[in-house]
Amino acid sequence: MTVPATVIEARGLRKAFGATIALDGVNLHVEEGRILGLIGPNGAGKSTALNAILGLTQYEGELKVLGFNPWTERDQLLRDVCFISDVAVLPRWLRVSQAVDYVAGVHPRFDRAKAEALLAKTSIHRTSKVRELSKGMVTQLHLALVMAIDAKLLVLDEPTLGLDILYRKQFYDSLLNDYFDRRRTIVVTTHQVEEIQHVLTDLMFIDRGHVVLDCSMEEVEARYIEITVNPEQVAAARALKPMYERQGFGRSILLFDHADRNQLAALGEVRTPGIADLFVAVMGSRAGQAQGASL
Amino acid sequence: MSTSANAVPNSSVGGGITPAAMSKMQLFYWSVRRELWEYRSIYIAPLAAAGVFLFGFLFSLIHLPSRVEGISLHDQQRIVLVGPYDMAAGLIMVTALIVAVFYCLDALYGERRDRSILFWKSLPVSDLTTVLAKAFIPIVFLQLLSWAITSATQLIMLLLSSAVLAASGQSVGILWSQVSFFQMSFMLLYHLLTVHALWYAPVYCWLLLVSAWARRAPFLWAILPPLAIGVVEKVAFNTLYFGNFIGYRLTGGMEVMGSSAPNRLPIDPGMEITPGHFLASPGLWLGLTVAAAFLYAAARIRRSRGPM
Numbered sequence: 001m002t003v004p005a006t007v008i009e010a011r012g013l014r015k016a017f018g019a020t021i022a023l024d025g026v027n028l029h030v031e032e033g034r035i036l037g038l039i040g041p042n043g044a045g046k047s048t049a050l051n052a053i054l055g056l057t058q059y060e061g062e063l064k065v066l067g068f069n070p071w072t073e074r075d076q077l078l079r080d081v082c083f084i085s086d087v088a089v090l091p092r093w094l095r096v097s098q099a100v101d102y103v104a105g106v107h108p109r110f111d112r113a114k115a116e117a118l119l120a121k122t123s124i125h126r127t128s129k130v131r132e133l134s135k136g137m138v139t140q141l142h143l144a145l146v147m148a149i150d151a152k153l154l155v156l157d158e159p160t161l162g163l164d165i166l167y168r169k170q171f172y173d174s175l176l177n178d179y180f181d182r183r184r185t186i187v188v189t190t191h192q193v194e195e196i197q198h199v200l201t202d203l204m205f206i207d208r209g210h211v212v213l214d215c216s217m218e219e220v221e222a223r224y225i226e227i228t229v230n231p232e233q234v235a236a237a238r239a240l241k242p243m244y245e246r247q248g249f250g251r252s253i254l255l256f257d258h259a260d261r262n263q264l265a266a267l268g269e270v271r272t273p274g275i276a277d278l279f280v281a282v283m284g285s286r287a288g289q290a291q292g293a294s295l
Numbered sequence: 296m297s298t299s300a301n302a303v304p305n306s307s308v309g310g311g312i313t314p315a316a317m318s319k320m321q322l323f324y325w326s327v328r329r330e331l332w333e334y335r336s337i338y339i340a341p342l343a344a345a346g347v348f349l350f351g352f353l354f355s356l357i358h359l360p361s362r363v364e365g366i367s368l369h370d371q372q373r374i375v376l377v378g379p380y381d382m383a384a385g386l387i388m389v390t391a392l393i394v395a396v397f398y399c400l401d402a403l404y405g406e407r408r409d410r411s412i413l414f415w416k417s418l419p420v421s422d423l424t425t426v427l428a429k430a431f432i433p434i435v436f437l438q439l440l441s442w443a444i445t446s447a448t449q450l451i452m453l454l455l456s457s458a459v460l461a462a463s464g465q466s467v468g469i470l471w472s473q474v475s476f477f478q479m480s481f482m483l484l485y486h487l488l489t490v491h492a493l494w495y496a497p498v499y500c501w502l503l504l505v506s507a508w509a510r511r512a513p514f515l516w517a518i519l520p521p522l523a524i525g526v527v528e529k530v531a532f533n534t535l536y537f538g539n540f541i542g543y544r545l546t547g548g549m550e551v552m553g554s555s556a557p558n559r560l561p562i563d564p565g566m567e568i569t570p571g572h573f574l575a576s577p578g579l580w581l582g583l584t585v586a587a588a589f590l591y592a593a594a595r596i597r598r599s600r601g602p603m
Contacts, residue, residue: 057599075421086413089410102325103323
């Protein structure tokens, strides 16, 4: 086993739009074969970070993607990077067959047979125009095109926005089963966090231009514990300094960072928190305490 | 889980060898094809103009034998016979010009408006290649296309006229001697390439630049600022340098490409062409330099522009 190569390396990444600071000194290190979820509230700087990685926007600070400077070496970078920005960007006048022809014409790493095979699994007609397809089918088409490109890095910015749950599920299943092979790297942002929990290998929370959580899913499991306690145990549990507490079905649910698992097990049911709850907890404690939940 | 089709890419990844990029020509070729997929009016509009003209011409053929009979030699004969051919050329040319203007104004604006720029930018085609492909459409493609369509239209007109004259027992010779098809076709090509392609290049490129830059209403941004400069100059200094400069750009090409008889179109076979004079004119080279600068600026602007 060789040391995994670094795919994205950012140091002190900064971007301001006038007086608004979208990214304020973000550090990022993503290795080959990881699936990183970039989670944050609206306006947190997720899309700005992705745009900087894709060479779509200028930035301050150091950034290397696959060894390239994304802003000045974008043309070379794009041979190895693919992205789906959101579902609506395929031009509406484009025919399915034209889309395949065009990508085959301009992309040296496009495998036409694979795209055809992926499209054959859907009900998309080759002669249809994008405007005639449903939103879900447009995503299927875009995903088929992107999955047929042998890229090293795939960036997905809200790829399932506006899709129904069946298409969303299918999207990630397809990505994991037919595309991801532990040598590719995927960076994804989404608001539907529960759906990607089982997909991710790494998790990053970003808020107002700052990274507030950056760890692997194994670390999340080792570090964060959620317990459900009955009212009589609440006081004892609170004494252990939970980072967040909420109510559910008449019982209290408390979320701990770096707590003793055995000690907690005595008080109630112990489990690993969901990303959504962890997100709310980290953001909440960040709002409450000045120093932030984790750095 | 994994069908045989899906197993293909794994073998080709190893070693991290990057396959050579597509050749520049191929990227350019596909970029031009995509323009023709998107803007079908590029070829539909001139074809429709030709079709409409031919439809009208069919009816005029009824009077053709009597008209040929009624006129005697001399210059008038030529005008009566050649007039419709010049009209066909003029109509298709004007149509192509209108198409070119609206194409240029939308070429870099439409992709931002419908957000598809994010899709195009996700593929390894540089901004410069894209902008050059878009400039190729009005400067080269549309001119050659309108030449081909006009020539085909004129040939059909000539053949139809010949058939009508022959059927009415009149001589076809007089028609063919007056309407010199090949000379007419050559003059048209010369006119299109000098005036419509090279001389107007900075105009198309200005429109492309505005199209890349404007956040809304590219048409107004393309027209109003130059107009405002002209008005301010007139009011402030009572001079018309800027207005004359723009006017020279729009009409000057016809002066330097050759000289035709008064009241004749600058595609008349009888005109005297002056390609040497045209190529030596500073206006041409100044225009081409400005056009190149506009295109470069358009590519730079497209680079940092996202969807609106």
